[in-house]
Amino acid sequence: MSGPYLEITALKKSYGLKPVLRNVNLVIQRGERMALLGANGAGKTTLLRIVAGLTRPNAGTARIDGLDCVRDAQQVRSLVGFVAHQPYLYEELTAWENLLFFGRMYSVAHAEKRARKLLQQVGLARRMHERVATFSRGQVQRLSWARALVHTPPLLLLDEPETGLDTEGTQLIEALWTEHTAQGGTSLFTTHQQERALALSDCVVTLKDGKIAKV
Numbered sequence: 001m002s003g004p005y006l007e008i009t010a011l012k013k014s015y016g017l018k019p020v021l022r023n024v025n026l027v028i029q030r031g032e033r034m035a036l037l038g039a040n041g042a043g044k045t046t047l048l049r050i051v052a053g054l055t056r057p058n059a060g061t062a063r064i065d066g067l068d069c070v071r072d073a074q075q076v077r078s079l080v081g082f083v084a085h086q087p088y089l090y091e092e093l094t095a096w097e098n099l100l101f102f103g104r105m106y107s108v109a110h111a112e113k114r115a116r117k118l119l120q121q122v123g124l125a126r127r128m129h130e131r132v133a134t135f136s137r138g139q140v141q142r143l144s145w146a147r148a149l150v151h152t153p154p155l156l157l158l159d160e161p162e163t164g165l166d167t168e169g170t171q172l173i174e175a176l177w178t179e180h181t182a183q184g185g186t187s188l189f190t191t192h193q194q195e196r197a198l199a200l201s202d203c204v205v206t207l208k209d210g211k212i213a214k215v
Helices: 044-051 073-079 095-105 111-121 137-149 167-182 194-200
Strands: 004-015 018-029 033-037 059-064 080-083 155-159 186-190 203-208 211-214
Touching: 004 044, 004 186, 018 044, 018 186, 018 203, 018 211, 033 194, 044 059, 044 155, 044 186, 073 080, 080 137, 095 111, 095 137, 111 137, 111 167, 137 167, 167 186, 194 203
Parallel strands: 033 186, 033 203, 080 155, 155 186
Antiparallel strands: 004 018, 004 059, 203 211
16 A cells, blocks of 8 residues: 545535535545445435546545546546446346446456456346346346446545455455455445444544544
8 A cells, every 4th residue: 555545625515504424534545445334324325426427516625536526527537436326237138238338438458358257247247238237136237237347447446346246246245355455446335334344444434423433
């Protein structure tokens, strides 16, 4: 690890009159896995969406490797792989077509080779030419991981990343995640399970009352 990779400073976000993030300050070192705990509605998803460049804060900054997540949103998105409750997949396309679409969107070199490898790694090679609309919740989650990793992003933002996965799916995803970390990747992930947070992370923090508290 060689210094901060993600820096969040005095971040605030409200929806109407309801403040969700009041004053979030957070630093994640390069290569670190950080778990983010918090009750439903604590703002965990909102925080991840701001870092991903998908939602604008009302105040404060989030920077990835020095890039501002608002001002440099397009560049930031190329650095981030986002696994969220929404799969960000096209149901009318096949698994293969989805990965090729996102691979080309991110100008991935050898996109077909990368897509084929990821489909094998998430256990979907046999169903690669089937439409996503026919997939189970767990299969959609596996493909979401493949989509998030297709451009080899240095930062993974994971919102309850094991949702819908059976034991086999969880093991496949953890292998991918371990590979990402071994290659120097950084991760920020949410979970409701403190035991899993401790097992999968280098550091655990809690989002409470719109602020970060160390566990």
